Amino acid sequence: MWNRLAKRNCNSVIVGWQITQLLNYLITHLLLSAMSQSFAIQLDNVSKTFGRGRKRVEAVRQLSLAVNTGQVFGFLGPNGAGKSSTIRMMLDLIRPSSGNILLYGRSVQNNPALMRRVGALVEGAAFYDFLTGRKNLEILARTGDCYDANRIQTLLAQVGMADRADRKVQGYSTGMKQRLGLAAALLNDPDLVILDEPTNGLDPAGIQDVRHFIRDLAEKQGKTIFLSSHLLSEVEQVCDQVGIIHNGRLVQTGSVAKLLSAQAIIRLEVAPVDRAMGLLLPRWGVTANGRWLEVQAAREDVPEMVQQLVAAEVQIFQVVVQQQSLEALFLAATAVASAAETAHA
Numbered sequence: 001m002w003n004r005l006a007k008r009n010c011n012s013v014i015v016g017w018q019i020t021q022l023l024n025y026l027i028t029h030l031l032l033s034a035m036s037q038s039f040a041i042q043l044d045n046v047s048k049t050f051g052r053g054r055k056r057v058e059a060v061r062q063l064s065l066a067v068n069t070g071q072v073f074g075f076l077g078p079n080g081a082g083k084s085s086t087i088r089m090m091l092d093l094i095r096p097s098s099g100n101i102l103l104y105g106r107s108v109q110n111n112p113a114l115m116r117r118v119g120a121l122v123e124g125a126a127f128y129d130f131l132t133g134r135k136n137l138e139i140l141a142r143t144g145d146c147y148d149a150n151r152i153q154t155l156l157a158q159v160g161m162a163d164r165a166d167r168k169v170q171g172y173s174t175g176m177k178q179r180l181g182l183a184a185a186l187l188n189d190p191d192l193v194i195l196d197e198p199t200n201g202l203d204p205a206g207i208q209d210v211r212h213f214i215r216d217l218a219e220k221q222g223k224t225i226f227l228s229s230h231l232l233s234e235v236e237q238v239c240d241q242v243g244i245i246h247n248g249r250l251v252q253t254g255s256v257a258k259l260l261s262a263q264a265i266i267r268l269e270v271a272p273v274d275r276a277m278g279l280l281l282p283r284w285g286v287t288a289n290g291r292w293l294e295v296q297a298a299r300e301d302v303p304e305m306v307q308q309l310v311a312a313e314v315q316i317f318q319v320v321v322q323q324q325s326l327e328a329l330f331l332a333a334t335a336v337a338s339a340a341e342t343a344h345a
Contacts, residue, residue, distance in 0.1 A: 125181025
C-alpha cells in the first residue's frame with residue numbers, strides 16, 4: 001500500500017513539474033513574441049561581405065539595432081558606410097552573409113506576405129517617362145494588387161502633386177519625381193516605410209512639406225519610418241531616434257533628444273588662452289579660435305571648468321553654452337570611429 005501511494009505521489013510530482021515547465025515555456029514564448037511585435041525592425045549581428053580574396057569588401061559588420069513601432073528612425077553615415085546595403089538586406093533584395101533581420105518579429109527572407117507590409121523609396125524614384133504621374137501610380141498599384149483610385153488621388157494631394165498628376169513624367173523635375181516616389185511607396189498603405197534620401201532635389205519649401213508629411217505618417221497614422229538622409233538638420237527635426245553607421249559598424253544610437261543633450265559646446269572667452277587650454281585639455285576636448293576656446297563637455301561640467309580657470313588666475317570674459325547639433329554629433333562620432341580604426345590597423 002505504501003509503495004502504491006509513493007508511486008502515485010511521485011507520478012503527481014512529475015506531472016506537476018511537466019505542467020510547470022510547459023507553462024513557463026508558453027509564458028516565455030508569449031513574452032518574446034510580444035517583445036518582437038513591439039519592434040518594427042530588428043537587426044541581430046548582421047554582416048554583409050562582397051567579393052572574395054583581395055577584392056573582399058565588408059560592407060556591413062556585426063550590425064545590431066532595433067526600431068520601435070510608430071517611430072521615425074534616422075539612419076546616418078558617410079558615403080560608403082553601408083547604409084544602402086543595410087536597406088537592401090531589410091527589403092530582401094540581397095542576403096546577409098550572417099545574422100538575422102526581422103520585421104515585426106518575422107524573418108524577411110522568402111516572405112512576400114511580410115514585404116506587403118513595407119513601402120520603400122530607395123535610391124531615387126524611377127518611372128516610365130512617357131506616362132503621366134497618375135498612370136505610373138495606377139500601374140504600380142495594379143501590379144502590387146492594391147489598386148484604389150481614391151487612394152491614389154489622396155496620395156497625390158498629400159505629396160503636392162495633384163495638379164501635375166496628369167502631366168508626363170518626362171517633364172518632371174527631380175523634386176517632383178521624389179514627391180511621386182513618396183506616393184508610390186505608400187500605395188499599399190504599409191506599416192513600415194523605408195525612405196532613402198526622400199528630400200533629394202526638393203527646394204526648402206518642399207523639404208519642409210516632406211518633413212511634416214513624415215511626422216504625420218508616424219503620429220497620425222501610426223506608421224514606422226526608417227529614414228536615411230544626408231540633411232542632418234532635417235533628420236534632427238523629424239526623427240525620434242538615430243543610428244550612426246561608419247565603415248559598416250554602428251558607432252552610436254539613441255534618442256535624438258538624449259544624444260544632443262548629453263554633450264554641449266561650451267564657448268569660453270579667456271586670457272591667457274594657452275594656460276586655459278592646458279588646464280582643460282586633460283579632461284575635455286578643446287579647440288582654440290583666437291581668444292575663444294570651444295569645449296565639448298556636458299552642461300553640468302561648466303561650474304567645475306570655471307572654478308579651475310579662476311583658481312589658475314585665468315581671466316574669463318564670457319561663457320556661452322550651446323546645445324550640440326546633430327551635425328556636430330555625427331562628425332564627432334565618425335571621427336572617433338576613424339581614429340579607433342586607425343589605431344587598431
